[in-house]
Amino acid sequence: MFRIKLFVIIAGGILGLAGCFDSGPKKFVIADSKAYEASLFRQNCAICHGPEAMGRTLEDGRVVPNLREGPYKYATDEQIYDHIANGGNGMVPFRNQLTEREIRLMVGFVKRDLRGK
Ligand code: HEC
Incomplete structure (x- = not known):
């Protein structure tokens, strides 16, 4: 019983650690950003490009591209x-x-934060 518990604790620890390192490159979240560019984006660009710049199709059928x-x-x-x-x-x-x-x-903003270049 003790061994099983120990195993669970160790395995859980390893998985937890892996989770910390395995998240890959962090996605820039426009909604969470306090940067001036992000607020400009929210005010001027999100209406067409979507709140996270993933693109969208407008009501008139116009397809607005994903900027990421x-x-x-x-x-x-x-x-x-x-x-x-x-x-x-x-x-x-x-x-x-x-x-x-x-x-x-x-x-x-487009190149660095959205495209990651
Ligand atoms: C009225 C809707 C609209 C708004 C508002 C808008 N866009 Fe766009 N955007 C488009 C459309 C449609 C295209 C595709 C144009 C094309 O194919 O040449 C586009 C294309 C782009 C592209 C080029 C993507 C590529 O493939 O290289 C960038 C960059 C861009 N927009 C940035 C912005 C930014 C930054 C803002 C805010 C300042 C903004 N857009 C606001 C509709 C919009």
Whole structure:
């Protein structure tokens, strides 16, 4: 009986530890983030791209892409900046809503926090 209990305790400990190390790369949770970029995303982008940027289909049938997973249409900083500033293919332009600095921050947010690059 003692041996079984000991085994359960040890096995449980190992599983618990494995759980700590095995979580893989942490997913950036927009809803939990206090970063300025995350709040800009919640205010300006979530309506189309979804609260966690996983993409969605709008009521008019427009398909809005997942910003976390490729293949990406816009890859370089310039392409992403240009797309956020000028919009196109169903995305609204943000050059009059966001400052240049804010658009730059969103480029970094997409690449670093969402795409993990
Ligand atoms: C009106 C709905 C709408 C809003 C609001 C919107 N988007 Fe988009 N977004 C789209 C659509 C539709 C596309 C696909 C455009 C295309 O295929 O060229 C897109 C594409 C993108 C892409 C390119 C994805 C790729 O494949 O490379 C990025 C990056 C992006 N949006 C970021 C943002 C950010 C950041 C915001 C907020 C500042 C935002 N979007 C707000 C609809 C929207």
